[in-house]
Amino acid sequence: MNFKHYSKTTCLDTKSIIFAKNFIIKNINYSQMNKKEFLIDIYSKFKNTQLDPFLYNEITKELDVFSIHFGISYLEVSILAYVFNQTIEGNKINAKSVLEYFNCDTKVITLIQKKIDRLLEKKIIVPDLNSSFSEQIYVMNPKLTEAIVSNINLPNL
Numbered sequence: 001m002n003f004k005h006y007s008k009t010t011c012l013d014t015k016s017i018i019f020a021k022n023f024i025i026k027n028i029n030y031s032q033m034n035k036k037e038f039l040i041d042i043y044s045k046f047k048n049t050q051l052d053p054f055l056y057n058e059i060t061k062e063l064d065v066f067s068i069h070f071g072i073s074y075l076e077v078s079i080l081a082y083v084f085n086q087t088i089e090g091n092k093i094n095a096k097s098v099l100e101y102f103n104c105d106t107k108v109i110t111l112i113q114k115k116i117d118r119l120l121e122k123k124i125i126v127p128d129l130n131s132s133f134s135e136q137i138y139v140m141n142p143k144l145t146e147a148i149v150s151n152i153n154l155p156n157l
Helices: 003-026 035-046 060-070 074-088 095-102 106-121 142-150
Strands: 125-127 138-140
Touching (some): 035 074, 095 106
């Protein structure tokens, strides 16, 4: 077999698999699935784990619901789960509190802040209007919180 041909075939197969997975997941009726329970599962799995990458394999279905709908990474979904939990409990979050939740060293603060910025850009989380500029505090987008708590379809933000 020609290496060039094999290479193209493998690439095409990988793209086909990704497309098929996305197509199937997007066409599943998520209205029957409890998204709040998914986020609670994700939250409880990742607490104090130091971002153990092997955990992502244990809860792929739960992560995929949010990852594919919003076009975000699994790490961003795990941060979303933390923010959702804290929002429900009436707490506000910042990058330091996310580090504490994951029990991570401060060396990854830049990565965490980049992921928070991406969630802000996608309007999944929003700045708390009562916080000062020097202390960036975030909460879950109220539209998204309501959809999850009410177990209705996720909004396009």
